[in-house]
Each structure stands twice: as C-alpha cells, then as structure tokens.
Amino acid sequence: MARRLTARGERRRRQLMEVAAERFAVAGYHPTSIADIVDAVGVGKGVFYWYFASKEELFEQILVEAQRDLRRTQRAAIADEPDPLRRIEAGVRASVAWLDEHRHLFTLFELARADERFAPVIRRGEEQAVADTLPHVVAGMDADLIRREDPVVVAYAILGVVDRLTRVLVLEEDRPAEAVADAAVAFCLQGLVSPAAARARLAFR
Amino acid sequence: MARRLTARGERRRRQLMEVAAERFAVAGYHPTSIADIVDAVGVGKGVFYWYFASKEELFEQILVEAQRDLRRTQRAAIADEPDPLRRIEAGVRASVAWLDEHRHLFTLFELARADERFAPVIRRGEEQAVADTLPHVVAGMDADLIRREDPVVVAYAILGVVDRLTRVLVLEEDRPAEAVADAAVAFCLQGLVSPAAARARLAFR
Amino acid sequence: MARRLTARGERRRRQLMEVAAERFAVAGYHPTSIADIVDAVGVGKGVFYWYFASKEELFEQILVEAQRDLRRTQRAAIADEPDPLRRIEAGVRASVAWLDEHRHLFTLFELARADERFAPVIRRGEEQAVADTLPHVVAGMDADLIRREDPVVVAYAILGVVDRLTRVLVLEEDRPAEAVADAAVAFCLQGLVSPAAARARLAFR
Amino acid sequence: MARRLTARGERRRRQLMEVAAERFAVAGYHPTSIADIVDAVGVGKGVFYWYFASKEELFEQILVEAQRDLRRTQRAAIADEPDPLRRIEAGVRASVAWLDEHRHLFTLFELARADERFAPVIRRGEEQAVADTLPHVVAGMDADLIRREDPVVVAYAILGVVDRLTRVLVLEEDRPAEAVADAAVAFCLQGLVSPAAARARLAFR
DNA sequence: AATGAATGAGCATTCATTCAT
DNA sequence: TATGAATGAATGCTCATTCAT
DSSP: OOOOOOHHHHHHHHHHHHHHHHHHHHHOTTTSOHHHHHHHHTOOHHHHHHHOSOHHHHHHHHHHHHHHHHHHHHHHHHTTOOSHHHHHHHHHHHHHHHHHHTHHHHHHHHHHHTSTTTHHHHHHHHHHHHHHHHHHHHHHHHTTOBOOSOHHHHHHHHHHHHHHHIIIIIIITOOOHHHHHHHHHHHHHHOSBOHHHHHHHHHHO | OOOOOOHHHHHHHHHHHHHHHHHHHHHOTTTSOHHHHHHHHTOOHHHHHHHOSOHHHHHHHHHHHHHHHHHHHHHHHHTTOOSHHHHHHHHHHHHHHHHHHTHHHHHHHHHHHTSTTTHHHHHHHHHHHHHHHHHHHHHHHHTTOBOOSOHHHHHHHHHHHHHHHIIIIIIITOOOHHHHHHHHHHHHHHOSBOHHHHHHHHHHO | OOOOOOHHHHHHHHHHHHHHHHHHHHHOTTTSOHHHHHHHHTOOHHHHHHHOSOHHHHHHHHHHHHHHHHHHHHHHHHTTOOSHHHHHHHHHHHHHHHHHHTHHHHHHHHHHHTSTTTHHHHHHHHHHHHHHHHHHHHHHHHTTOBOOSOHHHHHHHHHHHHHHHIIIIIIITOOOHHHHHHHHHHHHHHOSBOHHHHHHHHHHO | OOOOOOHHHHHHHHHHHHHHHHHHHHHOTTTSOHHHHHHHHTOOHHHHHHHOSOHHHHHHHHHHHHHHHHHHHHHHHHTTOOSHHHHHHHHHHHHHHHHHHTHHHHHHHHHHHTSTTTHHHHHHHHHHHHHHHHHHHHHHHHTTOBOOSOHHHHHHHHHHHHHHHIIIIIIITOOOHHHHHHHHHHHHHHOSBOHHHHHHHHHHO
C-alpha cells in the first residue's frame, strides 16, 4: 500500500477508516465483516482492497492513528507546565478527556489488546506512554516531590488507574470526565491513606 | 445441560475445560476451534457437545469458575485481618499471587472483556470485587485511616493498579509477584507524592 | 428385531411409539431426534435400540399400525351395508371420523408421503384402500348405480376428496367431522352439477 | 438479499434455482445439501450465498415462482370461457397439464406441505387457488348450473381430485394427462352416481 | 434391560480475499 | 477507481448409532 492518493481518494480512505472504527467498536473486530464496512459506505468490495491491503492492516492503521492523536493531545496539555507533579496531573486529565471524547477508539484499544495480532501495537503505545511519563516522574523524584520507587512501576500504575476509572466510571456509569479526572489525580498523587494515618506511619520510621 | 455426570464424566468435563482454557489463552477464543479442543483431548467432536451446550457456554463456565476461585482466594487471605488497611493490602497481595499462578485465566479475563458476549460476565466479577472491597474502604474511612473519597472510585482504582501492574510487570516482564505486590500496595496506599511534599501540602491547609 | 417381549417390554415399546408419533407429528420426522424421544420417555438411548433397529424402522412401524387400524375401522363400518353406494358412503364417513380422531397419525401419513423412504409404505396403504373400494364400485356399476368409468379412477378420486376436505376443513378450519363427511359424500356421489343442469345435459345425449 | 443483479448474475440465480429444484424433487429437501447444488452447477459454495440468504429462502423462492407460474397458466386457460362450468373445467385441465409438464415442481409442492417451514407457503397457494375458483362456483350456482353447497368445500374437493388423480395416475402410472384430465372433470362435474340412479333419487324428492 | 458416554460423518453458513469487466 | 461475482477453507453444531459397564 502506501499508495499515493488523490484528494478524493484520501477522503474515501478516511471514510472507510471511520466507518470501520465505529463498527469495530460497536460489534467487535471479528463480527464486523468487510462486507459490513463497504456496505455501510455504499461501495463495492474492490474499493476496500484498493485502499487497504487487508482487514488487519486497516485495524492497525486505525489504532496507530488513534494512539498518535492521543499522544499529541497529552503533549499539548503538558507543554507549559514546569512542575513535574503538575505535568503528570495535566497528562492524566488530558488522557481522561481524550478517552471520553473518543470513546469508540478507547473501546478499540481494549479490543486490540485482547487480540494476539494487535496486542503488540497496544503494548508499543503503552510503552510509549510510559516512556513519555518517565522523565517527569524522575524529575519529581530528584526534586523530592515523588517517593523514590521504580519509576516504571509508578508510570504503569498511573496508566492502570486512568484506564480503569475512565472505562468504568466515564464510559459505563456516565460520570462527568472532569470529576473522574479529579478522582484519578487524587488517587495517583496521594493514594488512599489519610493524612492522619500517614503521619502516624511516619512517626514509626 | 445440567446433566447428571458420573465420576468419569466429571473428569472429562474438567479435562475439556482445562484444555480449552489453555488454548483460548494461547490462541484466543475465535481462533481456537472445537476441533482443536477435542483433538487435543483425543476424543470425538460429539463429546464436546455432550458436556457443553456451545463453545460460548464453555467459555462462560471457565470464566465463572475462575472468578469464583479468585474470590475464594481473596476471602481466605483477608479472613484473619482485623485492620481495614491490612485487609485491603492482603487482598491486593492475594490477587497478584493468584493472577501470577493462573496466568492463562488472567489472560482469559482480558479476552472476555473485549467480547460483547462475555464482557457482562467480567463486569459482574469486577462489580463483585468492588463490592467485596467496599466495606473495608468504608471501615477505613470511619477509622480515619483512609481519605474520605468516593469509596467506589477507590475500589476501582485499586483494581486498575493491580490489574495493570500484574499484567505488565509479572506476566510480560517476569518480575517476581511479591515485588510487584509490594509496589502495588505502596502505590495504592500512599500514591506517588513524597512524604516531604505531602507535609508541604498539608501545611497549606 | 421381532424380539420376544415381556409384558413390560411391550408397554415400553408402545410408549416409545406413541411418544415418537406425537413428536413426529408436531415437529416433523427429521427435527425429532432419538434423544428427544427417549428424553420424553425418560429413559436412556440404549432402550430405544433395544426395541427398534433404527429410527426408520420405528416410523415405519408407526405407519403400518396406523394404516392397519384405519383399515379395520373402515371394514367394520362397511360390514353390514348391502348397498354398494351406501358401503362407499359408510367408508367415507368412517375415514373422515378416524382421521379426525387420529389427527397426528393423519399428519404422519402426509409427512411420510413426502419422504422417499416412507412413500412406498403410504403408497401401499393407498393401493390397499383402492383395492378395498374397488369391489363396491364395480358392484355399483353392475347394478347401474354408478356411472361406468374406470373404477380405479373413481376410487382415487374419492380418496383425494376425503383426504383434502378432512385435512383442510377438519384439521385446519376445525369444522365438525360429520358435516365435512356429509359434504364429501355429496360431492363424491353427485359431483358439482345441479340436477337441472344434469337433466339438460342428459337431453343432449 | 434483493441484490441488484447483472444479466450474468440473473442467469446464475436461475441456474441455481433450477438445479436445486430438480435435486430437491429427486432426493428431498434435507438430503440435498448446498454442496450438492453448487457442485452440480460447478461453482464454489460462496456463490450460493451470494444469491440466496439460506437454503430455506431458496426453496421458498422456488415454491413461490412455481405457484405463480401455475396460476398464470390457469388464468390464461380460463380467460376466454364465459360459462362457469366450462371455466372450472378449463382450470382443471390446465392444472393437470401443468402438473404433468412440471412434475418435479409438483413433487416439491408435496415435499413442502410436509415441512413445518414451508407448509404455510403451500397453504397460501392453495387458498389462492380456492379463491380463484370461488367466483366461478358461485356464478354457476347463481345460474343454477351447480348444486347449492358451500362453495369453499366444492373448491377444495376439486383440488383434492385433481391433485390425487394427477399424482397417482399421471406421475406414477404414467397415464396420458388428457385422459386423466377427462376423468377428473367427469368426476368433479357428475360425481359417481349413474344418471339412472340420479333420476331415481330425484323421484324421491 | 438399561445407562451414560462416545463416535464422526455431515451440514449450513461465514468471510477475507481475488478476479473479470 | 470501481463493481458484482466468485472462491473455498474453515467453523460450530447435530444426530443416528454404537459401546462399555
């Protein structure tokens, strides 16, 4: 592939990707057939194979573009923050917001993770996200703002919190994204122990 | 179904479930055919349908039994702990250990979550886990050991941390389960801010 | 087969045949499995094959016994009638009544006729019925009570009328069997032309 | 379905229907597999499902088209007849001729009647045939050409005679269709009583 | 006589992909 | 670029029949 496309061709390609993304999210990858996709767009099957080498390639491209967009959004949100903790916080908030706004793509990430063929794409994106977070975590530790822990662990833990809270509370229970972002930030920064208990624990050391 | 089985029949049923669980985990649900399963067991195709009404029912039963076992393990681990925080900690440790020991079942949970038909089963299990955690969180808040927050949020956050850290660090990066459990506990209890920063923050209030 | 059966065995055999006949009538021959039958009776599959060599043999025996019973009924109804036309009439009435009372067996006759394997059994029964009717038709012609026509044709025509009127009007439209028998007799005896038209026609000859 | 077909596609569809109709008639519906059909046509299995949604739909379409053709033939045969009795006679003759010429479709009607799923299609056609016959019967009664009886009964009786005589005498015993049509007409019009007996009966009234 | 278990060929249907036009 | 048509391997599932106990 990597065909050179006319403007019209580019539009078609987009259209196919969008329709496919939506169907995949609603019905799943397997249950959505090429026929479903081209029928929804109103074109013949040949068209599909003009733009994509295979169903697999199509899904992969949807995923990669979505990851790229999410990452772009995170970087933009972080850009102006000098404080490491606030950078992380901004990243969390931006992620929750993006996942909320692109629910079907969020769903596709989950779908992809469960499929042998696409899991690597997701893993790659996740590793990228961790790599992006790492410098801020390390900077936070150097500034004694963040507990000294394996920074990779910390980064994955944040990912886990954001992912789960957004999926369950925003997508399924329809809570407002900002409130969930607040909760995610609070949990990630302070954990669940109360200040009182924290003080008591400190006294021990 | 719900057939009355002889001892021999019960053994067969177990064997089919185990072989299927393992194949599903390795290759995925769709790619694993009934033929694969019965061939692996070395029986005819009809045998499968003597014990299970469908491939779908089989998967569901695997999931439900796995969830039951995980829950049993968690409850056992928590049983003797009087302190709410320690109960939560024990639950986290038990979960990481179980997921480590039953890696293929952990994988099945992920697979299932991505499939329309099985997602409800997973959600149900997750809700059960949250419901199981809730009393301890609330007790912790009442004893002023845990920050006052929406306890449901807290429970899901813990789930997210445990799930992600175990999946990536234990299953993929092969770190020792105990170390990962330590890290998960630490993150969940204290979050990522350092004691110093916490003190500084406290001063503000 | 043709096993010597104890009294209990004979009961079992009857029970299997009755249950099977009813299921076949309701759901069809193919859609009714041996499993359905033995489950309905509450016995294991082996029992079935103790009494019948195959599903096919079972159906055949049901058919043959039903035909035998129908024929017995017809002969009994005709026995005391000296007049050929009245014999035919009595036969028609007896047939409609029997088919009404044994609706499921009537249905089985239809089912069987459509199946290559059983059609011969039905044909045989039909030929028997025709052969049974023939003497009365011939006697009627000899006594100048019945138009001179190919008696075989006449016999099959009667069969056709009885079969169709009973099936549609009695079984489907739930009309009383006696009324339908009346109508069948009237049509068979006089056809559809009015006496006036008949007279007019006669004048021509 | 209801796909837009090219001329070539339309040809394929016809071909599949014809081959299928013939196989169904020879071997039965169940025993004829999709594989049999496409193999006979010499195409891949997918082709079948390009043109038909299911085996069931195919059979139904065969039936409906056959019924349509039979009805067309009947109407054409009747068109120029002013006399009600002659219209009925013409209809009977046209039916016998059509059933003779399309023996395999006649067989399919029988097959279909025995199958739960297709019986309604047959019943519908039968009701149509009765509805088509009714006006002539009523007209005949009004003109005092036909005995006053329930016209629906009369119509079904005619159907029964035509069906049975054609099936047994034409299809099985290979008698000439015209002779059988003659016999059917004679029986339907005059019944089986002789003119003499009829006169005698009249005397009574 | 009876049971639960097992067999395995057979079937309708799906679907990613390719092809001829 | 685009279409309708075609491919054919693969899949889940059924079921009459047999077997071991």
